[in-house]
Amino acid sequence: MPNRSFFWFFLPAGLAMILFIGLPIISTGVQSFYAQHDQILVEVKKCDPFGCKVSVVVDQEATSKVRDEKPLGKFNGFGTYIDRNHLAVDQVSEFWDESKSIGDFINKVGNLPFYKALVFTLTYCVFVTPCVLLLGFIIALSLNAISRKIRGPLIFGTILPMIVTPLVGSLVLFWMIDAEGIIGANLQMLMNDPYLSLKSSKTLMWITIIIYGIWHHSPFAFVVFYAALQTVPQEPLEASIIDGASRFQRVKHIVLPHIYPVVTFVALISLMDNFRVFEPIIGFSAEGSAQSLSWLIYDNLVNEEVILFGSAAATSIMTIVGISIILAPVLIRTWREFKTNR
Amino acid sequence: MKRILIALTFLLFGTYANADCNIKSGSINILANDFPALRTLVETASECKGKADFKVTHSAEHNKIAVPALTANPSEFSVRVAANSSIVPLMNADLIRPMNDLVKKYGKGIQDSQLITIDGKVMAVAFMANTQHLYVRTDVLKENGIAIPKTYEEVVAASEKIRAAGKMKYPYAAAYKAGWNLAEEFVNMYIGHGGEFFKAGSAKPNINNAKGIATLNMLKQLADLSNPDHLTHDSEAIKVEWEAGNVAIMTLWASRSGTLLDDDGDAKITAATKLVAPATVGGGNIPAATLWWDGFTLAKNRSDADAEASFRAMAHAASSKEMVAKAADQAVWLVEGFVPGPKSVGVIEAVKMGAKPYPMLPQMGLMHGALGSEIVEFLQGNESAEQALKDVEAAYMTKAKEQGFL
Numbered sequence: 240m241p242n243r244s245f246f247w248f249f250l251p252a253g254l255a256m257i258l259f260i261g262l263p264i265i266s267t268g269v270q271s272f273y274a275q276h277d278q279i280l281v282e283v284k285k286c287d288p289f290g291c292k293v294s295v296v297v298d299q300e301a302t303s304k305v306r307d308e309k310p311l312g313k314f315n316g317f318g319t320y321i322d323r324n325h326l327a328v329d330q331v332s333e334f335w336d337e338s339k340s341i342g343d344f345i346n347k348v349g350n351l352p353f354y355k356a357l358v359f360t361l362t363y364c365v366f367v368t369p370c371v372l373l374l375g376f377i378i379a380l381s382l383n384a385i386s387r388k389i390r391g392p393l394i395f396g397t398i399l400p401m402i403v404t405p406l407v408g409s410l411v412l413f414w415m416i417d418a419e420g421i422i423g424a425n426l427q428m429l430m431n432d433p434y435l436s437l438k439s440s441k442t443l444m445w446i447t448i449i450i451y452g453i454w455h456h457s458p459f460a461f462v463v464f465y466a467a468l469q470t471v472p473q474e475p476l477e478a479s480i481i482d483g484a485s486r487f488q489r490v491k492h493i494v495l496p497h498i499y500p501v502v503t504f505v506a507l508i509s510l511m512d513n514f515r516v517f518e519p520i521i522g523f524s525a526e527g528s529a530q531s532l533s534w535l536i537y538d539n540l541v542n543e544e545v546i547l548f549g550s551a552a553a554t555s556i557m558t559i560v561g562i563s564i565i566l567a568p569v570l571i572r573t574w575r576e577f578k579t580n581r
Numbered sequence: 582m583k584r585i586l587i588a589l590t591f592l593l594f595g596t597y598a599n600a601d602c603n604i605k606s607g608s609i610n611i612l613a614n615d616f617p618a619l620r621t622l623v624e625t626a627s628e629c630k631g632k633a634d635f636k637v638t639h640s641a642e643h644n645k646i647a648v649p650a651l652t653a654n655p656s657e658f659s660v661r662v663a664a665n666s667s668i669v670p671l672m673n674a675d676l677i678r679p680m681n682d683l684v685k686k687y688g689k690g691i692q693d694s695q696l697i698t699i700d701g702k703v704m705a706v707a708f709m710a711n712t713q714h715l716y717v718r719t720d721v722l723k724e725n726g727i728a729i730p731k732t733y734e735e736v737v738a739a740s741e742k743i744r745a746a747g748k749m750k751y752p753y754a755a756a757y758k759a760g761w762n763l764a765e766e767f768v769n770m771y772i773g774h775g776g777e778f779f780k781a782g783s784a785k786p787n788i789n790n791a792k793g794i795a796t797l798n799m800l801k802q803l804a805d806l807s808n809p810d811h812l813t814h815d816s817e818a819i820k821v822e823w824e825a826g827n828v829a830i831m832t833l834w835a836s837r838s839g840t841l842l843d844d845d846g847d848a849k850i851t852a853a854t855k856l857v858a859p860a861t862v863g864g865g866n867i868p869a870a871t872l873w874w875d876g877f878t879l880a881k882n883r884s885d886a887d888a889e890a891s892f893r894a895m896a897h898a899a900s901s902k903e904m905v906a907k908a909a910d911q912a913v914w915l916v917e918g919f920v921p922g923p924k925s926v927g928v929i930e931a932v933k934m935g936a937k938p939y940p941m942l943p944q945m946g947l948m949h950g951a952l953g954s955e956i957v958e959f960l961q962g963n964e965s966a967e968q969a970l971k972d973v974e975a976a977y978m979t980k981a982k983e984q985g986f987l
């Protein structure tokens with residue numbers, strides 16, 4: 240496609256992207272540099288059915304005056320980014336000074352909300368992404384080798400986890416692992432421990448969420464790999480069979496190199512998806528033991544009775560930065576290949 | 582076709598017959614929590630909607646919707662049914678309107694004690710009171726020779742005895758779900774210990790002290806006597822546990838008793854369920870519970886006509902002697918003519934024992950939020966009480982600074 244026609248072809252999508260993705264991100268970025276104005280409190284007499292009492296409220300007249308002057312709030316620079324609920328620069332350096340060992344230091348830092356969420360998010364990415372790639376590839380290979388007659392229903396069954404809404408999928412599992420549920424109760428019996436609870440143990444909860452993530456994301460990898468497998472040329476495969484190559488050797492030397500670009504693509508998309516893990520935490524009510532970066536944003540926006548826009552915006556921007564860092568190696572590699580191919 | 586027309590006419594007549602407040606225009610849109618008493622109230626309000634457009638949203642997620650929905654101009658809802666904690670964010674952001682003149686004009690049946698006033702401005706009209714108190718299974722207690730517990734220390738002893746007797750694995754239950762519910766349990770217990778959340782005259786936190794530690798230790802003792810999944814259990818979940826017969830002593834909202842004592846479920850459990858006073862703790866004489874009111878507020882960003890129509894419909898419900906008589910077992914109504922029944926015991930006892938209302942301070946929501954997430958690790962056994970309280974204070978301070986309270 241000539242560049243000119245590509246430009247016109249891409250224009251509507253590009254404009255929509257700028258309008259609905261680009262501008263909101265910019266506005267989020269701006270928001271993250273602001274905090275609320277200092278609250279102007281006044282003492283008043285409050286009466287309710289249980290009696291009267293002198294207490295404080297926000298002085299609306301004075302506040303609205305300040306707000307009208309500067310609707311965005313008080314400029315805070317990187318203040319929100321480095322406070323305790325985010326990068327916690329002061330706390331981390333303080334822990335570094337007072338900690339006796341590296342383990343102690345890591346423990347203390349891991350107790351800060353942002354790092355706690357980051358550790359879970361990264362653990363989730365590190366375990367789920369490779370497992371999804373591997374499992375998706377194995378399923379695609381096996382299904383590709385099966386007789387065409389039963390392939391249709393099998394494919395449908397395989398992509399079912401992706402069809403099921405994430406929240407519903409996690410809720411079903413949530414009930415199964417309940418202390419009274421089929422998995423939870425059997426585990427208690429098996430371990431002979433009536434107080435064993437998947438939901439209250441941090442490790443077990445993490446494992447559950449990771450397994451759920453693999454279950455939910457594998458079909459996506461499978462579908463893409465399966466499509467790619469259909470394009471593998473038959474001639475080199477037949478030639479290698481004549482040369483006496485085993486099944487493993489054929490996959491390693493012919494199939495994998497052929498679908499390699501697709502593998503990169505799937506890895507990229509899964510990494511991005513997994514870094515934003517959110518639904519299973521809500522579905523499993525796992526807020527107590529597992530928090531992700533996306534969950535932190537949600538928490539700031541809805542869980543408090545007071546909405547913390549600045550906090551949420553700062554975490555959002557850091558999530559975007561995080562995804563860019565994770566994707567950078569893959570992107571650089573793809574770019575280099577693209578250049579050498581030309 | 583003819584029949585449909587006749588039916589329609591009847592329907593129209595039906596609504597006219599109920600329309601005794603004579604509302605001519607405007608639109609009413611209500612946002613409320615979802616429990617039986619509120620449904621009754623809203624239904625009563627709709628009786629007199631007249632020609633006004635009437636819509637209602639009952640949602641357990643009402644807290645998450647309220648501020649954004651009322652910030653819009655014109656706002657989505659004209660009425661927000663709030664409680665002492667949820668009115669604070671609305672007042673902080675100046676989203677509700679004073680209704681003194683409306684009360685004067687249309688609030689004939691409303692008692693003065695129902696009015697929530699801030700510096701003389703009526704910001705809400707309360708219609709029911711609520712608190713968390715003990716529910717006990719009299720049959721289980723009797724079988725084990727246990728008197729009805731009056732303090733949380735007795736609750737612990739009784740639960741341990743029931744567990745030791747092999748009767749129940751998890752004899753105690755309370756809504757310990759990480760987040761708002763768990764924080765509410767802390768608030769109750771800390772107030773029971775006589776604690777103050779903030780340093781006098783400032784928004785600086787004041788929970789990292791001996792009372793805070795005693796509170797956490799008591800919560801932990803109770804948690805160990807509850808279902809191991811307690812950190813995922815909200816009020817609804819523990820109600821299910823109770824109805825399944827797994828629990829003998831429970832701390833639950835008074836407003837939830839209606840469905841707990843209805844005809845659904847095991848009649849034997851229902852018959853043995855008794856509502857008693859809230860417990861005290863640590864030798865204190867005020868109960869480890871907070872008093873709550875539920876009332877209605879009017880959105881600021883809505884036309885005066887809508888506000889007037891909304892007020893008249895809601896005032897009709899909030900002063901309806903008929904509703905109070907009919908739904909006497911659903912709530913402790915603050916409306917004139919209410920005769921307390923056996924289900925009101927918890928709230929009435931709490932008031933008699935001098936329970937404190939939930940602190941209606943502008944920064945309390947932030948403290949509540951910090952508690953809900955930072956004391957979880959202590960209950961899981963991964964952190965010391967001191968560290969948990971230190972974390973709560975630090976998390977609160979950061980948020981309070983961002984919000985301009987410190």
